[in-house]
Amino acid sequence: MLPDQTTPPTSLLHGRTETPIAFIQAIAAAYAQRGLRMDVALSKAQIEPKLLKKNTSRVTAMQMELISGIAMQELDDEGLGWFSRRLPWGSYGMLVRASLTSPTLGVALNRWCRHHGLLTGDIRLSLTERNGIATLQLDEMKDLGVFREFCLVSVLRNALGVACWLTDSRIPLMATHLRFAPPAHCDSYRVLFDGPTTFEASENALQFDAGYLDLPVRRDEAALQQMLQRALLLTVRPYRRDRLLVEKVRQTLAQHPEHSRNADDLAAWLNMSVRTLHRQLQEEGASLQQLxxxxxxxxxxxxxxxxxxxxxxxxxxxxxxxxxxxxxxxxxxxxxxxxxxxxxxxxxxxxx
Known part of the structure; x- marks a missing residue:
């Protein structure tokens, strides 16, 4: 599931530098593991080599997308050194294709978890639902070493990104749980995962409203071929649309009228800005006044x-x-x- 990186995008430095250099350092470790240099990859992504020696450095989402794609191609490993065996070119694309014919997101994610186990036994993914909360859990079956943080974050964000793409909907997180201690760049996690993030947790997991599991899969093979041209966007940039937002607003207005007197109160209750609330409702063909x-x-x-x-x-x-x-x-x-x-x-x- 890789983008075509033969022609570097322009304006790589445009945007906020919020991705921690620790992830680029992990990619450098994958190159070193294979006895290869990453000078060309860094140059194409416009990342100064000296930044790798400064742990407080950050890069843009575009730079992260580009260098990840280049590294996957040069190393022929979509796992970027995380696992005991390489994940050859197209591995994650195969997982998406296997989930594409699912009737609902719940079925698609269960297939994703099951088929991911065929790629590697170093981690195990599972999906559970309880009391209206869906939990996508990642269990570590071996010591991931220097790749641990980058692997866990990437796999979870990848699964979430695919889920959003399959349903053409943003899936806001209720919580993110990670077993490792908070890193020095833990402030970056407000961008990596929406909702609260808990470190040193008992499990690695994403939690979200189980209602999203009932959303239909809206994509087909043609859409998949187009998505694969820039597949890494699913992991480095948040999805904007929320298919359940209209129903959430309707329920809030009905069940919590005290939060519906004005848009500011309602938006605060839904943990979003007023501007985002109006924009996403408009994208769904609705308005706050209509609801x-x-x-x-x-x-x-x-x-x-x-x-x-x-x-x-x-x-x-x-x-x-x-x-x-x-x-x-x-x-x-x-x-x-x-x-x-x-x-x-x-x-x-x-x-x-």
């Missing part, structure tokens, strides 16, 4: 049909500041005034 109206209308219908509460009280419970604005909104939604709606529903219920 608010939909939830309010549904709630208003239930209260009008199943209770005898006065309109003023219903207006307040639905989220309106006064009865008149509620009546005006309800008529725009249904074509009927609230009282007329309630009366007509009662008449139908009492009809013989």
């Amino acid at each position: 608010k109206d939909s939830v309010r209308e549904q709630r208003a219908r239930v209260l009008l049909l199943r209770t005898t509460k006065p309109l003023k009280q219903i207006a307040t419970e639905v989220g309106f500041s006064n009865e008149k604005s509620f009546m005006r909104a309800f008529k725009s939604w249904t074509g009927k005034a609230p009282e007329s709606f309630r009366q007509s529903a009662g008449t139908r219920a009492n009809a013989p």
Whole structure:
């Protein structure tokens, strides 16, 4: 699963330098393990060799993408020295292809974990679901040595990136657990994984809402061929779209109306910026106002049909500041005034 790196991208230094040099040092160790030099790879990625000697150095996502792809080709190892045996060119692409025909993400990830075990026994991947939380766990079956951090981070991010690509959806993480101690560059983990990261944990794992496991696989062979041209983007850059966001917003508006008075409160509750909230809803063909109206209308219908509460009280419970604005909104939604709606529903219920 490798990009074509014969023509180096331009503007490699464009963007924030947030990828720790420790990962480049691990790639250098893979070259040394094979008795090879990485001067050409560093030059193409515009990474100064002297940076490898400075542990506080950082590189851009583009530089990381490029040097990883070059190294995989030169070493003919998509594992970059992590495992007891090399993973030849196309190994991870084969895993994606094996998962492509899955009906849902849950099936695809289970296949990914099972087939990854055919590539190497040095690590073991598994997927479990409990109490609405999906856990993608990585167990270390041998000492990974100097490659440990780079291997664990890369494999987990790769699996997450593929999951996002298969479903055409961002999958926000609820938590990341890593067994190793926090490295000197642990501040980089806010970029590597969204959500909280726990070091010195009892397991290596990613946790996310299990609802994403039910998302359908949306990709085909043609999409796979196109993706493989820049496959490493799946591991070095976050996926933006969130297919479950509309439903999450709808549930929050219905179950936690105290967080739905304005976009700032709602965005904070969902752990995202207001700008991101509006943009991602727009990408899904929805708007916050539309979702608010939909939830309010549904709630208003239930209260009008199943209770005898006065309109003023219903207006307040639905989220309106006064009865008149509620009546005006309800008529725009249904074509009927609230009282007329309630009366007509009662008449139908009492009809013989």
